[in-house]
Amino acid sequence: MTGVVTEIDESCEGSDSGMRMKRSTKTIATSAALVVLFPSVAFADGGGPLLLLISLPLFTVGQVWIVASEWVVLRTRLVAEPLRLLKWIVGVNFISAVACSIGLPGIWAVVTAIISHLARGTEFAGIALASGSWIVGDNSPYPNLALAATAAGLIVTFIPTCWVEWKLIRRWASKNGEPPEGLRGLILLMNAISYLGLILLSAGFVLLERVLNPPVIQ
Numbered sequence: 001m002t003g004v005v006t007e008i009d010e011s012c013e014g015s016d017s018g019m020r021m022k023r024s025t026k027t028i029a030t031s032a033a034l035v036v037l038f039p040s041v042a043f044a045d046g047g048g049p050l051l052l053l054i055s056l057p058l059f060t061v062g063q064v065w066i067v068a069s070e071w072v073v074l075r076t077r078l079v080a081e082p083l084r085l086l087k088w089i090v091g092v093n094f095i096s097a098v099a100c101s102i103g104l105p106g107i108w109a110v111v112t113a114i115i116s117h118l119a120r121g122t123e124f125a126g127i128a129l130a131s132g133s134w135i136v137g138d139n140s141p142y143p144n145l146a147l148a149a150t151a152a153g154l155i156v157t158f159i160p161t162c163w164v165e166w167k168l169i170r171r172w173a174s175k176n177g178e179p180p181e182g183l184r185g186l187i188l189l190m191n192a193i194s195y196l197g198l199i200l201l202s203a204g205f206v207l208l209e210r211v212l213n214p215p216v217i218q
Contacts, residue, residue: 049109051133051153058198059097066194073190077180092168100161162191
């Protein structure tokens with residue numbers, strides 16, 4: 001009888017987990033669709049939010065550098081099996097990237113696109129798009145504002161990213177003993193190192209692109 005109850009419980013847990021996964025997938029797909037579709041609403045020739053266009057590759061392809069650097073930093077203070085710590089860092093970074101590094105720029109891009117659409121035909125429409133870091137090639141309204149919004153967005157998302165990772169890592173460390181002193185500072189340090197690496201990586205790609213495709217002087 002106990003075995004039957006256990007199987008039923010496991011079945012229910014699996015079902016609940018599957019339902020949560022489906023809801024999460026649906027939410028992510030809907031958000032992605034909004035981000036992709038709104039440029040065509042705002043402009044006939046399409047476009048995209050620069051902050052999100054930068055964040056997507058940085059916090060997906062760049063995860064190799066992020067995970068490796070943070071693993072090295074956390075190994076100096078946390079007592080845990082190397083593989084177990086690596087798995088936890090991967091999970092923590094996935095959550096913080098989806099929720100903060102990519103999620104927040106995506107939400108802000110959608111909000112500013114909606115505001116711009118409601119204000120279409122006015123000068124404020126272009127200002128709203130630029131404040132959401134939207135760019136549309138040579139037709140970008142207020143390009144300097146879009147660049148400033150992108151830089152500000154990268155700085156702003158750094159704060160909630162560190163907070164989410166600190167909460168998750170402290171919770172995990174508490175289950176494996178007392179969290180080390182100065183954990184918050186350690187999280188800030190490891191994120192500063194990973195962000196600096198991403199900035200240098202981005203600068204390297206830009207420099208490489210300039211070398212391979214030099215601008216044509218007319």
